[in-house]
Amino acid sequence: MKHILVFACALLSLQGFAADWNIPTLFAELARAKPERATFVEKKYLSILDKPVESSGELAFMPPDRMEKVTLKPKAERVVVDRDTVSLERNGRKQTLRLRENPAVAVLVESVRGTLAGDLSALSRTYSIGLAGDVARWKLMLRPLDTGLTTLVERVEISGSHSRVTTVEIFQADGDRSVMSLSPLAR
Numbered sequence: 001m002k003h004i005l006v007f008a009c010a011l012l013s014l015q016g017f018a019a020d021w022n023i024p025t026l027f028a029e030l031a032r033a034k035p036e037r038a039t040f041v042e043k044k045y046l047s048i049l050d051k052p053v054e055s056s057g058e059l060a061f062m063p064p065d066r067m068e069k070v071t072l073k074p075k076a077e078r079v080v081v082d083r084d085t086v087s088l089e090r091n092g093r094k095q096t097l098r099l100r101e102n103p104a105v106a107v108l109v110e111s112v113r114g115t116l117a118g119d120l121s122a123l124s125r126t127y128s129i130g131l132a133g134d135v136a137r138w139k140l141m142l143r144p145l146d147t148g149l150t151t152l153v154e155r156v157e158i159s160g161s162h163s164r165v166t167t168v169e170i171f172q173a174d175g176d177r178s179v180m181s182l183s184p185l186a187r
Contacts, residue, residue: 023131024120026138031118033163035061040069042180059182061116067109081109104152111142111156112168127156136161 037060043052057071071077078089086105088095099106107126114123123129123142130141142156151173159167168180 021135021138023129023140026131026140027118027120029118029135029163030115030165033118035063036164037185038182039185040180040182042178044176044178046176047174058185059180061113064117064119065113067113067116081113103146103149107144107146107149107153108156108170111158111170112165115140115158115165133159 037058039056040059041054041056043054045052054074055071056073057069057077059070060068062068065081065083067079067081069079071079075090078087080087081099084099086097086099086102086109097105099109110122110126114120114126120129126146127142127144130143132139132141138160140158140160142158144150144153144155154171154173156171157167157169158165159169164184166182168182169177171177
């Protein structure tokens with residue numbers, strides 16, 4: 001009988017949590033999550049190609065505002081976002097740009113970085129935000145508020161479970177899209 005009572009209490013608390021599942025609750029969960037490194041597989045679907053371009057590597061987020069994406073295949077590449085600076089290293093060359101001077105890049109960076117940081121306030125300045133699903137399987141829909149950016153990015157959909165992001169899908173206005181699947185690295 002005692003086990004049934006414990007189970008019933010646990011079930012009721014989960015139901016209460018599910019009833020309170022909303023955007024602020026999701027972002028509170030994301031903000032509390034410990035930073036993780038993940039492997040990624042990214043597929044880019046381009047209208048000029050018959051099949052997707054696939055790349056893979058590792059992604060790391062160091063709160064509150066540093067991300068590192070290291071592509072291992074098909075060619076080595078390293079992208080580091082640190083505050084307002086993005087650095088790209090490829091073929092022994094390095095390029096650096098400022099996000100405030102490149103709004104098309106900034107809108108994409110902020111969608112991922114703001115979500116991983118659980119920074120609802122920052123994301124709300126750039127996107128309208130919608131949420132579907134429940135705590136076990138959610139999808140965040142982000143649409144740029146700046147109409148000038150909607151000519152480049154139609155929307156970003158970020159999916160996950162609990163406080164873990166599992167998929168980032170970017171839909172460009174020209175019909176091209178990319179899908180990045182994330183899996184945590186074993187510790």
